[in-house]
Amino acid sequence: MTRVLFLSLFSCLVVIHQASLISRCDLAKVLHQEDLDGFEGYSLSDWVCLAFVESNFNISKVTENADGSFDYGIFQINSHYWCNDYLSHSENTCHVECRGLARAPRWGGESDD
Numbered sequence: 664m665t666r667v668l669f670l671s672l673f674s675c676l677v678v679i680h681q682a683s684l685i686s687r688c689d690l691a692k693v694l695h696q697e698d699l700d701g702f703e704g705y706s707l708s709d710w711v712c713l714a715f716v717e718s719n720f721n722i723s724k725v726t727e728n729a730d731g732s733f734d735y736g737i738f739q740i741n742s743h744y745w746c747n748d749y750l751s752h753s754e755n756t757c758h759v760e761c762r763g764l765a766r767a768p769r770w771g772g773e774s775d776d
């Protein structure tokens with residue numbers, strides 16, 4: 664009984680843990696659909712490599728920087744320059760909320776296609 668409980672609890676934790684990760688292939692599909700292959704001269708594999716290096720494919724990743732700004736999401740977009748997180752001064756060059764960058768709904772656990 665205890666063992667069953669432990670195993671189901673463990674499975675739940677594994678599912679929650681994995682929900683913040685996107686697979687390399689799923690990411691490549693999204694980037695391809697969004698026409699990023701060749702964008703600014705960078706290939707699909709460049710973008711996938713960037714996501715791996717920046718976040719290890721963790722779409723929920725948030726990193727605090729020494730200057731008080733934060734980096735958000737799979738590409739670790741910085742709040743000082745690119746998006747607004749309402750926590751510190753931001754140029755908000757992209758006119759978006761950082762919250763939306765750290766976890767795009769379409770990249771969640773379930774497919775919504």
Ligand SMILES: *[C@@H]1O[C@H](CO)[C@@H](O)[C@H](O)[C@H]1NC(C)=O
Nearest residue numbers: 680681683684721723724725
């Ligand atoms: C993803 O990033 C979030 C926020 O930084 C962190 O809490 C979570 O543990 C990370 N997930 C994985 C699977 O590394």
